[in-house]
Structure formats: structure tokens, C-alpha cells
Amino acid sequence: MWAVRWNNPTLHTPERRKVWLACDSHRETLWEFLSLRGFARDVVPVDQLEPTDG
Structure with a gap:
């Protein structure tokens, strides 16, 4: 199983x-x-996900 991490730069801060x-x-x-x-x-x-991910 994989965690695909993403963000929408118009809505979310870079981190x-x-x-x-x-x-x-x-x-x-x-x-x-x-x-x-x-x-x-x-x-x-x-x-390998961190507790703060997501």
C-alpha cells in the first residue's frame, strides 16, 4: 500500500x-x-507516514 501525498497550492500552504x-x-x-x-x-x-500527514 502506498501513500500519495499532494497539495493544491492555491488552497494549501507549501508544507x-x-x-x-x-x-x-x-x-x-x-x-x-x-x-x-x-x-x-x-x-x-x-x-512511513508521519502522524502529522493528511
């Missing part, structure tokens, strides 16, 4: 991260969706 979870099969599709909008920030394994 803010929203988190969407994705399985191996959908991680790339979700990343592409967010990247096209300029929202994608990074992808980490779920077990």
Missing part, C-alpha cells in the same frame, strides 16, 4: 500534505492524475 492511499496497481494512475494538475508531491509506503 501541507493531503494523503490518498493507493495499491500497487493504481499508484501510477493516481500519481499521473495529481501530476497533471500540479498537485503531486511524493509517494511513500504507508508504514
Whole structure:
């Protein structure tokens, strides 16, 4: 399981991260969706999420 971290720069401060979870099969599709909008920030394994994420 993957945590795709993103933010909308028009709504969120630069350090803010929203988190969407994705399985191996959908991680790339979700990343592409967010990247096209300029929202994608990074992808980490779920077990590496910080308590302040999301």
C-alpha cells in the first residue's frame, strides 16, 4: 500500500500534505492524475507516514 501525498497550492500552504492511499496497481494512475494538475508531491509506503500527514 502506498501513500500519495499532494497539495493544491492555491488552497494549501507549501508544507501541507493531503494523503490518498493507493495499491500497487493504481499508484501510477493516481500519481499521473495529481501530476497533471500540479498537485503531486511524493509517494511513500504507508508504514512511513508521519502522524502529522493528511
